Amino acid sequence: MxxxxxxxxxxxxxxxxxxxxxxxxxxxxxxxxxxxxxxxxxxxxxxxxxxxxxxxxxxxxxxxTDTGTKVALEIIRHHRLIELYLTQALGLPWDRVHDEAEKLEHVISEELEDRMAAALTDTRFDPHGSPIPTKDGHIKKNDAILLADVPVEASVRIVEVHDHDARLLRYLGDLGLYPGAAFTVIGREPFSHALQIQFGDRRLHLGEDALAHIWVTITISAVPVAGTPAQELP
Ligand SMILES: [Zn+2]
The missing domain is CATH 1.10.10.10 (Winged helix-like DNA-binding domain superfamily/Winged helix DNA-binding domain)
Known part of the structure; x- marks a missing residue:
């Protein structure tokens, strides 16, 4: 122990x-x-x-070491599985589960871990979009880039949101910006790093703090040269 x-x-x-x-x-x-x-x-x-x-x-x-990595992945599995269970099975909002998981990850038994996993239909990702390591210690890391690095005009889909800042999660949740949400970056604010995005029929502004904690995948890249049609990515 x-x-x-x-x-x-x-x-x-x-x-x-x-x-x-x-x-x-x-x-x-x-x-x-x-x-x-x-x-x-x-x-x-x-x-x-x-x-x-x-x-x-x-x-x-x-x-x-390899042993240390195995132990770390086991704790991360506990953490993310607990977060998923708390949102899916117990209905806790996504901004309230991280602090609970920080405590519970150290104390749950293997049996409880297995039973929580069995009670869930899909255990690939936690509520913040982070991949949940498998029982045998494999993890498929998300292939994503920070929203802060996305060029203007690109269309993106949220892959993962950093789970530590409850206030940010609450803010993004109120806007509907969960993993899976898709939007287009339409502009950068002058004299700041804030982004303007088009999300459905809403135009939103996201500040620097938010941009540094959201990972996305680009679904349609920005138009490279004026007049060239945007390229559709798989
Ligand atoms: Zn967490």
Missing amino acids: LSQSVENFLKAIYDLQKGDQWVATSALAERLKQKPASATNMVQRLARTEGQLVEYVPYQGVRL
Whole structure:
């Protein structure tokens, strides 16, 4: 049995790690809202003791071993499955489930996990659009780009929304901007990074904070040259 703080460490490293690259302990400390020195201590302790979950190289950083990755994916499966169960089976709104899942992910049994999964019809994605790892530890990461990086005139579909900011989720939910929602980027506000979008018959403005937490897939790319028809993507 791993402690809750060890599980949160592994989850944070998984989040920050791109492929098999090293994660700087300073970045990890920032993510976990800890002092750099205490994050480094924890990493050193983990690398030495807890059954080889992480590799640590001073001045290089930390990364998960195969065992550590498996454990991280197991916690992420718990987290996302709980979020899905709370919305689908218990009717909680999508902005209220993350905080509950942060607590419950550490304590549910394998049996409860299996029963929650069995009670749901589709367990591929959580309510925020994040892929749920399979029981045997596989995850198919979303192929998506940040809305902030989408060119004007492109049509997009929301793939995933970052789950940490309840206020943003409530705001987007009120507008109907859930995963699966489709809209067109029609303009960029001068002197800011805000975007104007056309969503159904509504014209909306999305500020910088929102754009940095929404991942989309482009369904119709922007017209590259005036007069060339927009290209339809599969
Ligand atoms: Zn969450």
